[in-house]
Amino acid sequence: MKRTILTGVILAIVFTLLPFKSFAVDYTNERLNYEIVYQWGMVWKHAGDATLSVKKNGNVYYSQLVGKTRSWADKLFPVRDTLKCTMNEKLQPLRYEKLTHEQNYYAHDIVSYSYYYGNTNAKGTRIRPGKANVEINLSAKCQAYDMVSVFYMLRNLDFSKLTTSKPVSTVVFSGKEKEYLTLTYKGKETIKMRDGTKRESYRINFRFTQDGGKKSSDNIDAWFSTDAQHIPLLLVGKLRFGEIKCYYKS
Numbered sequence: 077m078k079r080t081i082l083t084g085v086i087l088a089i090v091f092t093l094l095p096f097k098s099f100a101v102d103y104t105n106e107r108l109n110y111e112i113v114y115q116w117g118m119v120w121k122h123a124g125d126a127t128l129s130v131k132k133n134g135n136v137y138y139s140q141l142v143g144k145t146r147s148w149a150d151k152l153f154p155v156r157d158t159l160k161c162t163m164n165e166k167l168q169p170l171r172y173e174k175l176t177h178e179q180n181y182y183a184h185d186i187v188s189y190s191y192y193y194g195n196t197n198a199k200g201t202r203i204r205p206g207k208a209n210v211e212i213n214l215s216a217k218c219q220a221y222d223m224v225s226v227f228y229m230l231r232n233l234d235f236s237k238l239t240t241s242k243p244v245s246t247v248v249f250s251g252k253e254k255e256y257l258t259l260t261y262k263g264k265e266t267i268k269m270r271d272g273t274k275r276e277s278y279r280i281n282f283r284f285t286q287d288g289g290k291k292s293s294d295n296i297d298a299w300f301s302t303d304a305q306h307i308p309l310l311l312v313g314k315l316r317f318g319e320i321k322c323y324y325k326s
Contacts, residue, residue, distance in 0.1 A: 103130045103137060103228065108307060109325045111270060112143065116318030123149045126322060128227070128308075135165040139224050153179050161224035167232065172222035174251060185251025187214070187222060196220035200251045214254050220247040226257065230298075231306035235261070235278045248284075258283040267299050267310055270323040276302045277309050 112124035126143040141159040149155075160173040169189050176183040184203040189196060196219055200212040214220075221229055226248060238244070238261035245258045262279035269275055277299035284295075299310040311322040 103139075104132045106130050111323045111325050113270065113321045113323060114149075114315075114318060115321060119318075121148075122146060123320075124155065128224075130228075136170075137163040137165075137167065137228075139163065139228070141224055155179075159222075159224050161222055163225050163228065167225060167228045168219065169222050169225040172224065172249070174223075183251075187249050187251060189220070189249075194218070196247070196249075198249050200249065202251045210252075212252055214249045216247040216249075216254060218247060220249050220254070221257075222249055227308060230259070230280065231300065231308075233306075235300075235302075235306070238278075243283075253286060256285045256287075258285070262297075264302065265299065269309065270325070275299075275309055278302060278306070 107127060107129045110126040110128070111122055112126055114121045114123040124143060124145040126141065128139070128141045130137055130139040132138075139161045143155065143157045145153070145155045154177075156177040158173075158175040160171075160175075161169055162171040163169050168191070169187075171189065172185075172187040174183070174185040176185075182205050186201040186203070187198050188200075189198045191197070194217070196216045198214040198220065200214055202210040202212065204210075226246070229246070240261055240263055243258050243260040245256060248255045248257045260281040260283065262281055265277055265279050266274050267277050278301075280298050280300065282296040282298065294314045297312045298308055301307040301309055307324060309324045313320050
């Protein structure tokens with residue numbers, strides 16, 4: 077995935093032209109459950125579970141993504157991760173938290189967002205046990221997101237106006253850096269869910285880079301339902317050995 081600073085500016089301009097719906101979907105109280113499956117060759121193992129939930133209080137949305145490994149996987153590499161996001165009525169992030177507990181590794185990242193004439197500014201705090209907190213300032217000349225709010229942005233895109241030849245891009249803030257997220261529409265596909273049912277879906281490829289174009293993480297493919305809710309049905313990410321598949325469980 078190599079990008080120059082100029083390309084980053086172009087991506088920001090492209091993002092301001094994204095074909096949005098008028099935010100018609102009102103996520104008042106939603107809970108989506110997922111099964112995380114590890115695949116290596118012919119081996120399939122139900123390795124973990126995740127829940128993406130959102131509640132609305134007044135004009136503010138509170139969303140949370142919680143993931144954990146199952147008992148058999150805990151013996152190999154236990155994971156307890158939580159992502160929290162507060163968004164305004166336009167689904168713009170106001171605050172983002174990432175709490176990571178993976179085997180013996182603990183981390184807590186906080187990002188607070190503010191907006192000024194179309195620019196996004198954020199103050200990040202990295203908290204690590206036994207170390208002094210690290211404060212980081214982040215900024216983007218466009219709307220920026222995090223790894224929770226970006227899914228609500230995607231779910232409100234007008235997929236009928238997306239084309240496979242014209243990727244769209246945005247910026248994602250983590251606790252330590254700014255990443256460019258390039259989204260490529262791959263068209264409609266019928267996918268097989270873990271329970272054997274088939275669902276029509278829109279496929280989107282996620283591509284992550286940093287300033288200067290350095291690849292920051294492996295690509296992710298995601299499939300969204302074609303109804304008005306645009307529920308994430310399946311996410312697939314590569315691992316060093318095999319891949320992880322995250323299936324929506326209705």
